[in-house]
Amino acid sequence: MTAADQDWRNGALGTRVRVALWLRDEVGVGNTFSRAALRAAITGAEQVDRRMRDLRPAGWVIRTNLDKPSLRPEQLYLEKVGAPVWERKHRGAGLRQISAKTRRDVYARDQYLCRRCGIGAAEAYPDEPGSTARLTLGRMSPGGTGSAVDAEELMTLCARCDESTEDTAGARVGLAEVWRQIEALPDHLQRELLGWMAADARVMTPVERAWGLYRQLPTGQRDATQQSLRDLLKS
Ligand SMILES: [Zn+2]
Numbered sequence: 001m002t003a004a005d006q007d008w009r010n011g012a013l014g015t016r017v018r019v020a021l022w023l024r025d026e027v028g029v030g031n032t033f034s035r036a037a038l039r040a041a042i043t044g045a046e047q048v049d050r051r052m053r054d055l056r057p058a059g060w061v062i063r064t065n066l067d068k069p070s071l072r073p074e075q076l077y078l079e080k081v082g083a084p085v086w087e088r089k090h091r092g093a094g095l096r097q098i099s100a101k102t103r104r105d106v107y108a109r110d111q112y113l114c115r116r117c118g119i120g121a122a123e124a125y126p127d128e129p130g131s132t133a134r135l136t137l138g139r140m141s142p143g144g145t146g147s148a149v150d151a152e153e154l155m156t157l158c159a160r161c162d163e164s165t166e167d168t169a170g171a172r173v174g175l176a177e178v179w180r181q182i183e184a185l186p187d188h189l190q191r192e193l194l195g196w197m198a199a200d201a202r203v204m205t206p207v208e209r210a211w212g213l214y215r216q217l218p219t220g221q222r223d224a225t226q227q228s229l230r231d232l233l234k235s
Pocket of ligand 1: 114115116117118119157158159160161162
């Protein structure tokens with residue numbers, strides 16, 4: 001083992017290992033840090049937040065203000081360093097792999113739409129013109145421990161919703177604005193929304209399910225399908 005094998009700046013190491021080393025060397029047990037600082041340190045890597053969460057099943061204890069109310073929303077607290085994942089024999093600690101089949105099954109079950117915001121792959125976010133959504137898998141219950149690998153424990157999320165799963169700061173919208181929109185809904189839609197809230201997931205309607213599947217078709221077939229529907233409605 002060389003010094004570079006335990007240097008969080010070493011881009012050749014896996015992201016989870018780099019995050020672990022950064023926490024050990026730059027934060028230290030008993031100290032707080034922010035996601036922004038973590039992201040600024042581990043550059044050029046995708047899904048840094050998720051890799052940090054992946055340390056938890058390896059015995060790392062990282063608190064948010066959800067389970068430690070003395071923390072500010074943007075603060076995280078390193079309570080315990082777990083398995084030394086930078087050592088070869090611990091590299092896979094706490095990680096169970098999601099099989100390619102499970103991945104496909106979950107996407108298909110969710111009609112290739114984010115279960116939180118309903119966006120489909122490669123669609124643009126309404127509040128971010130020109131953006132492109134990327135789908136990934138997230139766990140059903142954010143509070144769970146261990147890594148989720150079974151279809152029932154997983155759901156389709158876009159990368160943005162996945163990254164914000166544990167963010168409590170409400171960075172994009174204020175509570176008052178959200179409530180204003182909710183209050184303006186007619187009764188039956190408020191009731192529907194309450195159902196989604198209780199399930200912590202959007203329940204797809206038949207038309208949304210059809211839309212999600214349609215969006216998976218290649219462009220030529222989408223055009224043909226659109227024409228067929230037009231013809232069907234004319235007849
Ligand atoms: Zn989403």
